[in-house]
Amino acid sequence: MAPIGEGGTREPIEGVTITVSQDGKEIGSATSGKDGKWQIPVPHAGTYQVTLDVKTLPNTVQLQTAGKETLKGLVVQPGFSKVALFPLVKQGQGTGATGGGGGSGQLEYLISIFITGLRFGLIIAMTAVGLSLIFGTTRLINFAHGELVTLGAVVAFAFGTSPLQWPFVIAIVLAVIAVAALSGLLEFALWRPLRKRGSGLIQMFIISIGLSLLLRNGIQFFFGPDRQQFQQATAQTQLTWGPFSATPMDLITIVVSIAILVGVAVMLQRTRMGKAMRALADNRDLAEASGINVDRVILQVWVIGGALAAVGGILFGLTSAVSFDMGFRLLLLMFAGIILGGLGSAYGAMLGSIVVGLVAQYSTVWFPPELQNAWAMLVLVVVLLVRPQGILGRLQRAG
Missing domain, CATH: 1.10.3470 (ABC transporter involved in vitamin B12 uptake, BtuC)
Structure with a gap:
């Protein structure tokens, strides 16, 4: 969890809750650490849904795109990790479509x-x-x-x-x-x-x-x-x-x-x-x-x-x-x-x-x-x- 700050710098966010589910059943949850990273093990390969709890975000941060707190259809292959990116921006920078400084998270996702x-x-x-x-x-x-x-x-x-x-x-x-x-x-x-x-x-x-x-x-x-x-x-x-x-x-x-x-x-x-x-x-x-x-x-x-x-x-x-x-x-x-x-x-x-x-x-x-x-x-x-x-x-x- 790292929104883009002034000058394009990243500011890790600690304490954000992430939940993974499959077919409506919760698989596990985790909280981002000091480096803004989190990891949730899944029992087997398959398609999962990842949800960010927006209530746990600091007041100074918001999602780049409103209503995009859930990523659907993430396919996990055996033996591999799957990156789930939630583009975040400073409060007030989001436009409901694309944020002013949050394009980097989306860019990383598109590059992956x-x-x-x-x-x-x-x-x-x-x-x-x-x-x-x-x-x-x-x-x-x-x-x-x-x-x-x-x-x-x-x-x-x-x-x-x-x-x-x-x-x-x-x-x-x-x-x-x-x-x-x-x-x-x-x-x-x-x-x-x-x-x-x-x-x-x-x-x-x-x-x-x-x-x-x-x-x-x-x-x-x-x-x-x-x-x-x-x-x-x-x-x-x-x-x-x-x-x-x-x-x-x-x-x-x-x-x-x-x-x-x-x-x-x-x-x-x-x-x-x-x-x-x-x-x-x-x-x-x-x-x-x-x-x-x-x-x-x-x-x-x-x-x-x-x-x-x-x-x-x-x-x-x-x-x-x-x-x-x-x-x-x-x-x-x-x-x-x-x-x-x-x-x-x-x-x-x-x-x-x-x-x-x-x-x-x-x-x-x-x-x-x-x-x-x-x-x-x-x-x-x-x-x-x-x-x-x-x-x-x-x-x-x-x-």
Whole structure:
């Protein structure tokens, strides 16, 4: 609790009462300390409501926005803390909408949402790039891609926890290798024979749906229906630099995601393999006529796509929780990012996914978190109405 004083200085407020509730039931309460901070433990992950008792505020302080003493729809993830900010101003500075000096608290909140949205968008981008490359080279809409995301997190969790408890870095490497190998095996043993037999894209799409159901139920059978938390991601502490605050895992996720996505972009632009992938995506017949080994390039795409899905799944599990359907829950957002950025464009998938992640998170500022995916879909519809080919897509003539 720290309103903005003269010259933008913060003045901590002690003795302000905060209450946390869920579904009308009080979970706990706390009083701000000398530093203006407070903390209330919650029993489990979920959506909570935080209320400030305005009667406990000093007479010289008021809420920046009248009637905003309750914050609704705050989603708490397993092992993580959730920041709840109540913008306060000196008495008489509030306008009922925005206060004269209280914009800093709102700015901190919006910045925290941006960091969360960027992290979420980069995770979606990581998983969507592989899916976009597969579509670009084979025209297959792989509905089972979400299960590769789940497998990455589940395998890393299995290797990194008891009874194995291998070093976490080794668990991550093994999980990525395992999922990449499985993805390549599916291409070699399933999708390539289907293409050789002349199976249509609709039939292959339906097969991918069946494969998705098979893998998801298999994961549920072995992993169980409950959400699990990586031991390495528990009890995260918020790091603060001025108006910026984030957990160490947020920063690791953002840095690793950006590094890998930049690496993928460099690979596509500068390496022989990447150029072959782009050539195949542009014109399969011309690529084959120019001497490119189409089957080998497609196999490479599936292996890389599986590896990216595994890394994205591990990062998603570290920043939320591991569950048997986590990849399936991301699948719609992957498709949204790919279509928004432009079908078949890996760079478009990156950009579109980041936009989807930011919109989904920023929508929670004004609307219930349960609707965040719906707002991401709305942005997709609006963009396609204005630019049907997507942000980085190219118009093509049908027929």
